[in-house]
Amino acid sequence: MKKSLFILSCLFVGVCLNSCSLDEPSYGKTTSESYYQNDTEIEQALTGAYLQLRTTWNEYALNHYFIGDCSTDDALKGGNGDGDRSEVRDLSDFTVYTTNGEVGRRWEILYRLVNRCNDVIYYAPKAQGDKELLARYVLEAKALRAFGYYCLVTSFGDVPLITEPKLPSEVLTIPRSSSEEVYKQIIQDLEDASDLPAKNEYAEADVYRVTRGFAKTMLAKTYMFRGDFVSAETVLHDIVEVDKDYELLDNYGWNWFPEYENSSESIFELPNKVYDKNIGTGTNVPHFFTSRTSIGYDGYGFHVPTKDLYDAFDPDDPRITYIFTQTGDQYVGDENPQNNSDSETGFHDYKMTVPTKDKVGFDNWMISYNIRMIRYSDVLLLYAEALNENNKPGEALIYLNKVRARARQTPAQDPRRIKQAYIPVVTANTLKDIDVTDKTQLREIIWHERRCELAMEGWRRDDLIRQKRFGEVMRAYAEKYNTSKGRNFDDGRDYLLPIPQGERDKTNNILTQNPGY
Known part of the structure; x- marks a missing residue:
């Protein structure tokens, strides 16, 4: 990708228009049997997968830092008072509602990543073109899918395990799989993807x-x-x-x-x-x-x-x-x-x-x-x-x-x-x-x-x-600094984030909720 990033946004629009439904669950999507026919179209689909982590206004990195640091002893929410990005404050204070926007954003971004990867993994073996290149695309998609599921299972515990393209109506009937099943899939995908080229072997x-x-x-x-x-x-x-x-x-x-x-x-x-x-x-x-x-x-x-x-x-x-x-x-x-x-x-x-001179x-x-x-x-x-x-x-x-x-x-x-x-x-x-x-x-x-x-x-x-010391560290932080940050940590609840209520509503509560929420 390097200079070809120049056109990634255009490719992403094409992929999304072809495969997204506005009313689909964020962890399921429709696909077109007529689209993924050759290595060029598969590459565009893979580009769409990569771009799920860096969509403007919905970048995964922002969520990664908010949840990964601001809910810990390393970082405060900051911003302009408690009401500015209050969903991050709630994560920091462990007063998280099932409608928390930052939690929902994590679920949505990662499942959209998984969905795009599923398209590549499913359709690439049947596509026309350079078979060696298509095989590599599958391994890249498996690596990215495993990353998505790793971030999901370590955040939410049991989650729906979807490994091939599904219609929204089908997705709505899929319950949460056990963490063990999800980890098994992650490990298999990563073992397969270990055959990818080394860092210095790419053009x-x-x-x-x-x-x-x-x-x-x-x-x-x-x-x-x-x-x-x-x-x-x-x-x-x-x-x-x-x-x-x-x-x-x-x-x-x-x-x-x-x-x-x-x-x-x-x-x-x-x-x-x-x-x-x-x-x-x-x-x-x-x-x-x-x-x-x-x-x-x-x-x-x-x-x-x-x-x-x-x-x-x-x-x-x-x-x-x-x-x-x-x-x-x-x-x-x-x-x-x-x-x-x-x-x-x-x-x-x-x-x-980023210093001002680097933004000129x-x-x-x-x-x-x-x-x-x-x-x-x-x-x-x-x-x-x-x-x-x-x-x-x-x-x-x-x-x-x-x-x-x-x-x-x-x-x-x-x-x-x-x-x-x-x-x-x-x-x-x-x-x-x-x-x-x-x-x-x-x-x-x-x-x-x-x-x-x-x-x-x-x-x-x-x-x-x-x-296994999240609660211990956060309660100690709250006591040391006499602050609400960490004070409400419940070991029976806060090692996991809540399943977003919006996703549960779409499935008529086929998706169960985590304990304590």
Whole structure:
């Protein structure tokens, strides 16, 4: 895809007009037997699948961050008071109604992704054209479908399992499948998709397609979420020690520099490059997370890093520079420094701050900025965690310390800023290698390292759930800061989101509700 992203919006419109019904359930769709006849039409259908994650005004990344971070101890909702995006506040306070808009958006986007993938998987084997290419399209669709179902099952538990195109009338009769059935399908899809090309094997025009590394990473995440550390270790060993498709960048901060888009560290990245300002590409997610009061930015001020997250870092950790923006920071090309007076904590999200000079010629709703969804450091820390759980602490330390070494070698001063309010003072004692081998202690250290390394990247909720300490952490947060955030967490309810009531209504309540809602 790369420069071919130039025409993705047009392709997406064509695919949607051919296969969407306005009154269909968001997890079912109609299809046309006469359309998916050749490899060109199958590629357009696959393009439609990719685009479900980056539809303007309905971008999955925005939902990923709102639910993945703002419902945790890492981020506050932000915005302009409690009433601004109140559905995110409810997620943060665990007072979620079954009509919550953000919850419904997650369900809708992910099932539309699944639906488009089902079209490709079902019709491609019968289509005319390059059979090798068509086979690859099927594997890409399986990888994307597995991602969709992973995000669904880890959010909602039992969900309808639909693996081929269905009419709306048929979909309305399909109940929720057990989580075990859904996980079985995810694992099968990802095992199949592990035969995809490696990251460096795609042609330049296709560099943003899903790869074998993405499939294996999602497979490892699936095993980790289920507590199957033995299987997770096997897959992670393949990624790290056999395939070797990825490597850490020398500088932690480079991960968010425009010149390092789709870098050696990037496993899954949503491309939003703008090649022509008259074509509707780009992303508006950074605008949602930018300071409301910084001159020239005028964002919405959501996704605010908490003080608790800031205090989790050692004061000399260079990663602080590339996670938090503070009042007084000034980016190269800006006439004024950042003003974070709108932020309850004084912080904003560095990883989603696009300096003014990088937006010249475009408006705030068409920002040329790729969303980094999964990085290799995530894999290394998962590998360290799996090894430790499998009683191999010595090996676990190798991968944990690789991540820490890269962090301490990162320059504490950001070259993209001409003024920096806080510069960590790096010494010989900064982020020293860990030598702890006690399993329980090392587990806590690895979990802490994941929090720091992956801060504000939308995976905190996922981690807290699979570590079975979501409620413990959130109730402790509420008590520590005397706040409503986390206070209402109910272990019997809040590990899952509610099934959207609108979807239940469409099925005449064939879809059952999760406990406590």
